Amino acid sequence: MSAEPLRYEKLAGELAGLIAGGVLNQGERLPSVRRLAQERRLSVSTVVQAMRQLEERGLVEARPQSGYFVRPAQMQRSEPQARSTPDSPMPVDISERLVHVLEAGARPGVAPLSAALPANELLPIAALHRLYAGVARRHPHLLESGSHVHMDQPALVRQLVRRSLAWGGPLPAEEFIIVNSCTEALNLCLRAVTRPGDTVAVESPAYYLMLQLLETLGLKALEIPCDPRTGMSVEALELATRNGGVAACLLVANGSNPLGSLMPDDKKRRLATLTAARGIPVIEDDIYGDLHLGNDRPWPVKAFDKTGNVMLCSSFSKCLSPSLRIGFVAAGRHRRAVALQKTITSGGTNPLTQMVLAEYLESGAVDRHLRQLRRCYRLQVEAMQAAVSRYFPAATRIAQPQAGYVLWIELPEHIDTTQLHAKALRERLSYVPGELFSPSGMYRNCLRLNCGNPHTPEIDDAIRRLGLIFGGGEAVAEAGRG
Amino acid sequence: MSAEPLRYEKLAGELAGLIAGGVLNQGERLPSVRRLAQERRLSVSTVVQAMRQLEERGLVEARPQSGYFVRPAQMQRSEPQARSTPDSPMPVDISERLVHVLEAGARPGVAPLSAALPANELLPIAALHRLYAGVARRHPHLLESGSHVHMDQPALVRQLVRRSLAWGGPLPAEEFIIVNSCTEALNLCLRAVTRPGDTVAVESPAYYLMLQLLETLGLKALEIPCDPRTGMSVEALELATRNGGVAACLLVANGSNPLGSLMPDDKKRRLATLTAARGIPVIEDDIYGDLHLGNDRPWPVKAFDKTGNVMLCSSFSKCLSPSLRIGFVAAGRHRRAVALQKTITSGGTNPLTQMVLAEYLESGAVDRHLRQLRRCYRLQVEAMQAAVSRYFPAATRIAQPQAGYVLWIELPEHIDTTQLHAKALRERLSYVPGELFSPSGMYRNCLRLNCGNPHTPEIDDAIRRLGLIFGGGEAVAEAGRG
Incomplete structure (x- = not known):
């Protein structure tokens, strides 16, 4: 493989730069595929490929019959970053704690935010x-x-x-x-x-x-x-x-x-x-x-x-x-x-x-079913991202999943999701604390949310209340009112 | 628990002694339960319990409306004996060989004598x-x-x-x-x-x-x-x-x-x-x-x-x-x-x-099904015992299973069932060689047969041909004729 970027990658990179630099604003319509092809002397399929890559990176979204648009800023919240890991292998010891988390999360009446299970409907x-x-x-x-x-x-x-x-x-x-x-x-x-x-x-x-x-x-x-x-x-x-x-x-x-x-x-x-x-x-x-x-x-x-x-x-x-x-x-x-x-x-x-x-x-x-399901999961993930963006502390980083229906959240450094889990459970809220995703106990300020269910008002409210627990912005205002 | 034998155990022991000593001959009818109860001043249920124990030990059999009979001699062939085992624990290494045995035994056309599987019917x-x-x-x-x-x-x-x-x-x-x-x-x-x-x-x-x-x-x-x-x-x-x-x-x-x-x-x-x-x-x-x-x-x-x-x-x-x-x-x-x-x-x-x-x-x-199934398995095991008794070498010892439908056979010391397995397979016969039942490789002169299928002429013939391979009596005569 050559290290040279392919044409579509080059185009995608340029457009991403324009978005990052604010030249293209959130919600703004991008030039049409036909126009970009003409202007850049590229084939239509190359431009489409570039657009797909931008879509996969969460920077633009396609709207039927209208073209591609820069995604709203709340979708562009900072993402978690790669962290360096311990150099040595280590034994694992998470099972006991994990079982407790999953059992508690499966109790009737608890918001279904822990295990990665889809909704029946x-x-x-x-x-x-x-x-x-x-x-x-x-x-x-x-x-x-x-x-x-x-x-x-x-x-x-x-x-x-x-x-x-x-x-x-x-x-x-x-x-x-x-x-x-x-x-x-x-x-x-x-x-x-x-x-x-x-x-x-x-x-x-x-x-x-x-x-x-x-x-x-x-x-x-x-x-x-x-x-x-x-x-x-x-x-x-x-x-x-x-x-x-x-x-x-x-x-x-x-x-x-x-x-x-x-x-x-x-x-x-x-x-x-x-x-x-x-x-x-x-x-x-x-x-x-x-x-x-x-x-x-x-x-x-x-x-x-x-x-x-x-x-x-x-x-x-x-x-x-x-x-x-x-x-x-x-x-x-x-x-x-x-x-x-x-x-x-x-x-x-x-x-x-x-x-x-x-x-x-x-x-x-x-195949019909899978197409429909992917659409649902995508909407559910986006709704969850928006809710987290709304209710969690301002410095929260939100992952931009490319597949599946779980959402990884990184809270400000000082917030310990393992410690706060018991408090969440008492309020019939659940999630999987970040440290359970690492044998060395990294990610104590992270958590995973299940987006397998349609984003109902109940789930939105559960996220709002989780935000309260983590000291989120709106949450503080809420607490002030309450 | 007292070490003293219970009444029924005492009676069963006495009757077993009479059978072993030839006082009661094979095929002979035992005194009726009523008579034994009267003579020994025991309750009917105690006598019945003794008979059941003798039945379980394979010494007598109940015939409907006729009472208990001493089982035929061929059923009383010597049984395998307990062997002493290595003092130390050891790692196990049988899987590769076993997979070969079971896969080969499951090939179409091979007599179903290896895996412990029941017949569909x-x-x-x-x-x-x-x-x-x-x-x-x-x-x-x-x-x-x-x-x-x-x-x-x-x-x-x-x-x-x-x-x-x-x-x-x-x-x-x-x-x-x-x-x-x-x-x-x-x-x-x-x-x-x-x-x-x-x-x-x-x-x-x-x-x-x-x-x-x-x-x-x-x-x-x-x-x-x-x-x-x-x-x-x-x-x-x-x-x-x-x-x-x-x-x-x-x-x-x-x-x-x-x-x-x-x-x-x-x-x-x-x-x-x-x-x-x-x-x-x-x-x-x-x-x-x-x-x-x-x-x-x-x-x-x-x-x-x-x-x-x-x-x-x-x-x-x-x-x-x-x-x-x-x-x-x-x-x-x-x-x-x-x-x-x-x-x-x-x-x-x-x-x-x-x-x-x-x-x-x-x-x-x-429960109806299980009663019927137990009767079938019992008959199948007995038929297999009789066939092995007929076709295998004279010194062969045959287990007297009390449950299940597999039969354990001990051949004369010099016969190596692992070595002979390949020969059996070539003749579309199968069994599980004895050494696979021991991590230390004991039981090389033993084998296990599946009795999960009705004892058809085909299966009887398979046992006859297995007997040939192991140098059985009738087998030798057969070989002489062939």
């Missing part, structure tokens, strides 16, 4: 129930006895292979293993390529469940700094692995949790090349890949892997139903080792549910 | 499919989004509590955690109470999957000798744990796999007391408890546990369908730790399938 629950009834009648042999070796349904694997065309595939059918959830997939992959005591490179901040997995498997975590927009620093990973000693790399390239970052293709390619060259297996969680907030389905790191080094894990819990309990791994050259772990971890996976999922994916309804 | 497949269709229609909210914390279905837990009345219960509803399989249950329990490097006491011979679990979790196995009829030696366990250093005890008290042994209640009580006193958590696999081959549902060790020390694991894979993928743990005082492992291992368990199982268990059909 966004999911195709009725269609799935109908399919269960139909599949149970139309395939009367699915529950027959059989070796777990033969339990994976070819019909489901076919659909996954078909869908993998959008991920830079097709991936070979032989690579797939059907499992009970994305969590189980991550688990199996980790067990397949590590031994207790090993070190695993993770994002900083990292998805807490990944940290819990390391904790329970007796693995150490090495935090790699992340850019809030573009994810894990490949340079930092390169430096951290130059002397060996890292058994695997565990990451979410598309819609990291909690940052919502999205690795650009070039970075993915470099990461795939580096890890392959150094023999470090990559375990990639792509559960938010279908829930990107930009225009195109981003490819996973797996798409840039030429050596079978990347294990791609995902499920349909975030977009169809968290209750289905079907996930998968495309395990590359680790297939045999992962399949063995599956056998001794839980045996096979329910074939009837597999067939329900296969038929739903085949129906075509899934 | 024995299972209520159609009823389960009907329930899926009905449940999907009648409970339209099951697949809705929700925290895994709330995914366990109270209706299923209620049925499990009800069923636990037959296990010395009722167990409290709060103890139950619904999981994807008994395998997953064992996994979670092990992870909840051990750390990599720890030592776990196991039966010798032990179920290979348990050994694989230890292997993958970096745990060491300490083999405890087992009596082929009554299971793990509590004395040996007492000795082996007198200096501490054992993190858990993993066993199948009802229908151990491969021996089919069944621990008497008194032994279970002593084991529960010993492990509680020494603070050694017990992980009990009770998957064959409902598939006992005697008259009464045996209680698990859990029934004798007063301290919450025993984690009872099971599923319905062996009696309803291996494809359901629902198991459970009643985790005692380890509940919280096991629930945490469940969350980070695979999240919740599909609620629709849970409801299908709950409705099946509620219907009452399950």
Whole structure:
């Protein structure tokens, strides 16, 4: 790859500069695509690509039939910045505290802001129930006895292979293993390529469940700094692995949790090349890949892997139903080792549910549903950003997620979200404190909010009251009035 | 407990002596229950209890409307004997070989003698499919989004509590955690109470999957000798744990796999007391408890546990369908730790399938089905014993399983079942070689056969041909003719 920026990147950079410099004001309409193409002697598709990049960076927004507009300033609140991380791997010890946070957050009457769960009304629950009834009648042999070796349904694997065309595939059918959830997939992959005591490179901040997995498997975590927009620093990973000693790399390239970052293709390619060259297996969680907030389905790191080094894990819990309990791994050259772990971890996976999922994916309804869902999540994330911007302290930094539906917030330095969590709970408010995303306890002034629900007045009020707890501007005024 | 034998035990002992001494001959009818009661001045129920014990020991059999008869000699072939085991715990390394054995055994056209899978025609497949269709229609909210914390279905837990009345219960509803399989249950329990490097006491011979679990979790196995009829030696366990250093005890008290042994209640009580006193958590696999081959549902060790020390694991894979993928743990005082492992291992368990199982268990059909199934398994095991007796070398010892449907065979010392396995496979025959049931490679002259299928002429012929490979009597004659 040349280091020279591509034409569209150059144009995007120029326009971003105009926005940053105030030459283009918030809410202002940008010159039309046609005009820019003419003026700059670029093709229309290059200009469109530049606009998409600006959209993905949250700087402009498309309005139907009207063109592109500079996004309002409240959307442009400062974003969190990459932080430097400890040099040494360390054991993880967050599970006890995390369980408390998630259990408390799931109590009836508590605002649903902690676990990353979608609202029911966004999911195709009725269609799935109908399919269960139909599949149970139309395939009367699915529950027959059989070796777990033969339990994976070819019909489901076919659909996954078909869908993998959008991920830079097709991936070979032989690579797939059907499992009970994305969590189980991550688990199996980790067990397949590590031994207790090993070190695993993770994002900083990292998805807490990944940290819990390391904790329970007796693995150490090495935090790699992340850019809030573009994810894990490949340079930092390169430096951290130059002397060996890292058994695997565990990451979410598309819609990291909690940052919502999205690795650009070039970075993915470099990461795939580096890890392959150094023999470090990559375990990639792509559960938010279908829930990107930009225009195109981003490819996973797996798409840039030429050596079978990347294990791609995902499920349909975030977009169809968290209750289905079907996930998968495309395990590359680790297939045999992962399949063995599956056998001794839980045996096979329910074939009837597999067939329900296969038929739903085949129906075509899934793509309509995903388009609609992405629109909802995008609106919900934006509404949450606006609410946080309104109610939280002025110096608050707000992430600009590129995929998924969680929002990472950085409060002023002196605010301790772990300490304030109990107070929030007493007021039936919840969130996940930032320190639970780091084995070294970084991010104590950060928190993660779930945006899986429509932004109702109740949720807006919950954010207002959270703002009060964190000493937010409007909050202070509110308190004064009250 | 008094060491004095109870009345029925005394009577059973006397009658067993008469059989062993040839006073009562094979096939001969025993004195009627009424007559024995009169003559010995015992209550009818005491005599019946003695007869049941003799039945469970395989010495007599009940024939409807005719009374009790001494079982034919071929059923009385010598049984395998308890062997002494290594003093030290050791790491496990069987997975690679085992996967090969099970994969090869599952190939189309290979006689189904390796994995412990039941025949389809024995299972209520159609009823389960009907329930899926009905449940999907009648409970339209099951697949809705929700925290895994709330995914366990109270209706299923209620049925499990009800069923636990037959296990010395009722167990409290709060103890139950619904999981994807008994395998997953064992996994979670092990992870909840051990750390990599720890030592776990196991039966010798032990179920290979348990050994694989230890292997993958970096745990060491300490083999405890087992009596082929009554299971793990509590004395040996007492000795082996007198200096501490054992993190858990993993066993199948009802229908151990491969021996089919069944621990008497008194032994279970002593084991529960010993492990509680020494603070050694017990992980009990009770998957064959409902598939006992005697008259009464045996209680698990859990029934004798007063301290919450025993984690009872099971599923319905062996009696309803291996494809359901629902198991459970009643985790005692380890509940919280096991629930945490469940969350980070695979999240919740599909609620629709849970409801299908709950409705099946509620219907009452399950008890009729289990009675019928036990009869089938008993006949199949007996037929397999007879076939092995007929075709295998004269000095072969055959286990007398008390529960489950696998059969453990001990061949003459010089026969190496691992070495001969490749030869068997070439002839489309399969079994599990004995050494895979021991981390120290004991039992190289043993093998396990699956009796989950009706004893068809094809299966009988497969056993005949296996006999040939092992140099059996009829086999030699056959070879001479061929």
